[in-house]
Amino acid sequence: MVALPKEGNPALTVDSEHNVYVTDGKVGTPKKGEVLIHVRACGICGSDVHFWHMGQIGDMMLETPCVMGHEAAGEVIELGEGVTDYKVGDRVAIEPQLPCGKCYLCMQGDYNLCQEVEFSSVWPYDGFMQRYKTHSARFIHKIPDSMTFAQGALVEPVAVAYHGIERSELSIGKGALIIGAGPIGLCTLALAKASGATPLVINDISKERLDFAKKMFPSVITYQSDLKKTNQENAIEIRKLFGPTEYDQPPCVLECTGVEAGIVVGAYVTRRAGTLTVIGVGKGDINNFPFMKLSLAEIDVKFINRYHDAWPPCIRLIADKVIDVDALVTHVFPFEKADDAMRTSADPSNGNIKVMLQDN
Template sequence: MATLPDATKPVNATEHVQTSHPNPSLQVTADHQIKMVEAPVQEPGPGDVLLHIKATGVCGSDIHFWKTGRIGSLVVEGDCILGHEAAGVVLKCGEGVTTLRVGDRVAVEPGVPCERCFLCREGRYNLCDDVKFAGVYPYHGTLQRYKVHPAKWLYKIPENVSFAEAALLEPLSVVLHGVKTGGLSLGRPALICGAGPIGLIALAAARASGAHPIVITDLEPKRLAFAKDFVPECVTYQVDRQLSSEENAREVRKLYGEGEYEAPQTVLECTGVESSVVLAAFAVRRGGVVCVIGVGRDIMNNVPFMHVSLAEIDLRFINRYRDTWPAGIACLSGGILDLKKLVTHEFPLEKALDALNVCSDLSNGSIKVQIVDDVDAQI
């Protein structure tokens, strides 16, 4: 079977490993199909390890690649294994690997930057233009049993962090980068736009940061109910489709009380939806910060430029994360954040197709769908 290169292998890699179990994988195609395919298992090269992937979360980007075939300039041009929110066990170490041993439990940072460009040299490797990101064509992802990945981008997890929690470190990393960029402050009001997985993690992180009061918005009442149960101290607001974004923003502001100091100082916009970004711009206080975490359309035509300009609103953006896994592991292992409730659905690897179908239909009530593999995989 012809295969595309793994994120750590050249196109002509041919060395395969014999394993105790087959390697089912969930692949997206250029014509917007998904399929389960038996994939070869590669030999780990110098600096690499072979992993048994124990848990992978389904991300909205996986659904985008399936349904639309692209996210911005990232286009699916051939068969590609999806998945990037992952944790697993080391099965084999390649030459030169000294930081990991067989049997180590690890979380996966899915992006492998070039480490040569000026951005990598500055430590801003999340902006590397030549990053090899798992699950983004042509680099195969983690929705397979066996995956080769560089040891440098794997992190040991303590025994009190489960594989399911460790797979949440990737979306948590997005939030950690957003929180740092947005600058939440102790005792200062904050607004979270969107009660999907990223928004809910942002809600928990905002509460842990000491921001107060915190309001979270969404269109879906069930997700807002989940948010209230997840962080009881928050205030929820269901966006009214009959109102404009500016009118919804006025209603949101009322939840903080009277006076300009009661409006949110920081907004973490976690949807990427244009109307929500506009709501965020009108809801934030003058001189405040709106950090857009969500991934949206290529071009937004209705962002209120003059309002943002005259109010000196600091409109910021993030791209993924950098140097966040150690902090994320500390948050989970130290009890700063408890994200276990977010995993509402689990599917075995062989039923990964079902997992994506459930995740793609909001009427199913899923928050975070994970695909797990409990077989005793060996080589």
């Protein structure tokens, strides 16, 4: 039996004035079809920091204070009316999106593209950087006892990478380039390696992050972008790492930053007739897009929007130790110090990869 909450509900909140602070939120009561979850682990995503600093991502505006956090796992402590597939005490990873379930996109299985989706931590829908949070029972997934809550929270960034690889042309025995050695890039690298793609090259501007990637995956080839060179010149150097012929070049490039330079480099590295998949989230518009390079080479450019049907396979990948995500967590904070955790996540000088809130 899990005791119902008797303590406070610290919640990490940001507002449109670019303030970040911990509030004492209310403990909600689950409605029909919902459960109340004791959030045991919640990771900080770059989008959380972006909302704090910029107040928006694309057209998604932060208008009033909002609780951040969408990478979460926890324990079911109360059931709403009609919930029969779960019981109090179940350990769950949380899928943070609630689509309408009625539109044509939902009906054809592309519920991540639902235009009426309620996504936790995107205003006006509070996220999971709080000790207690209600959520639809349709979008929680049981995790085995062998998985930690931190691993359960990391299912979310793994799901992003998983959806990107699903949409790419990644192939066993063929090379791939991953651009960006942050959490999403490292999750993508882990899945690419597990898939049998080879050789694998990862590119970033940060030597420290590339060193981290090399420590996690000794066989990966790293390339640090030279900021004195053009994007095309860096692309030429990356291509040399794959081999001397056009056939050696990667048919699959996975861009995990959303930064203009990364997209351009990716376009010039991708083999003719290959696929450039943009996983990263960036500005609303980019100024330089190598249209004719992509056109003449018949390179497919694909994008992703979050994920769908990803939690069960990603849970299995982690639980069965096909991929190891533990090293991604570099800093841990309690919920009461979530504001310090956010500041740590925003400061690249401290070597953070994934900052995690935990409530034991």
